[in-house]
Amino acid sequence: MIAIDFKIQVFIAAARHLNFSKAAQDLNISQPAVSKNIHELEVQAGRNLFERNGNRLLLTETGQMVLSYAQQLTGIYEQMNENLGILDGKTAGELRLGASTTFSHYIIPTLVAAFHNKYPLIKIKILHGNSHQVEEWLQQKEIDLGIVEGLSDNVSMKYEAFLKDEIVLVSRYGNPKVNKDATISAAILPTLDFVLREQGSGTNEIIRKALMQIGIGWHELNVKAILASTESIKNFLLSTDCFSFLSIHAIGKELKSGELQVVDINGLDIERYFFFVHLQGVIGRLPESFRRFAMHCIAENQLV
Known part of the structure; x- marks a missing residue:
């Protein structure tokens, strides 16, 4: 697997949380390491990416632009690694899921464990929150596929009954x-x-x-x-x-x-019902593989 520049990963985590401590916890590194990587990135950009407003951390205009490109770069790297796995006859890459609290606590661990056993080269990352947060993560391209407890009237989202x-x-x-x-x-x-x-x-x-x-x-x-x-x-x-x-x-x-x-x-x-949710249009190969796997588990009564 070819990894994206670690400074980019640190910046995306810091931009998502708007908190260096939480970004450090997310990446399992120290807060000074987060500060160091952000500082080095700001030196390279020649501009500040964050500004402080009292106790709040905010993205600057430059930071918002860099975040947009950073997210696009992340997607390109993920697609590249997926295709490298295909060349080797393997299914590999990173799958990012977002799930509502009930599903993430009581259902998804068993489902993800079964998926991991079948596709051990796929790295799986799961965020949990309410349905509104899951939709926001999809729109911000922080996750590839969501699982929520209800429908919304957001026309940019496509829902499919799951469980x-x-x-x-x-x-x-x-x-x-x-x-x-x-x-x-x-x-x-x-x-x-x-x-x-x-x-x-x-x-x-x-x-x-x-x-x-x-x-x-x-x-x-x-x-x-x-x-x-x-x-x-x-x-x-x-x-x-x-x-x-x-x-x-x-x-x-x-x-x-x-x-x-x-x-x-x-x-x-x-x-x-629990629903799969994703942005309108075709979803990526890995989230589609997971969706099909999950639906098969339900159909065969292998999950609950």
Whole structure:
């Protein structure tokens, strides 16, 4: 593999984070090393690439122009390395994915591991964030392919349904508020205690709409705690008699161990899909290979 100038890689990381410390963490180097490489690049350019505005780091006009060319150079190097791999009869290069939090934490590790076993020469990089961030990364060409939990009206994006998900009501196994059949009526939901994700969560919005359709307002839920992650919610549930709505893909281990249980709600099913998303047009060979591989895994029931 032919590598692009390391100073360019450092600059792109610093421009993405607008923070030298985070760029250093991203590249697994020291902050002084980031500063040194940026300084050397600025000397070569003959201009400052960054400026400080109080505690904020901003790209200068020159920095924005250099970033545009740097991203194009990165794409050219990636395409060159892919084609070198083809000449050798090998599939090689770097695949950059962006995924929503639920997918990146609970589904993509198994999928990427299987893909790596089949294509060991492909380097895989994954960013995780909300759907809006994934779209931004695609537009900025920081990733090649995204996997998100919902659709947007962005006409520059193309979506393809990938994996069905179900949002289920969850509690600890043995919760005295759950009968032996582990079923409840939707009407008693306002009498239960809940722990939920923070406001702005995409999952919350899906739950809110589903509850509205059966005549239950979001404000009617008795929320005892609001936590920042699914893992923290699961740990909270294990020590309380509270309930939460979680993706079925996020609780596989706890269901197998018997720590958590799914509580069926009569008259309420909450379903959604994970979608592949990319910019309109033809995607590259590596992201297309990954997309086809993932779809095959789902079709053959090899993923979930």
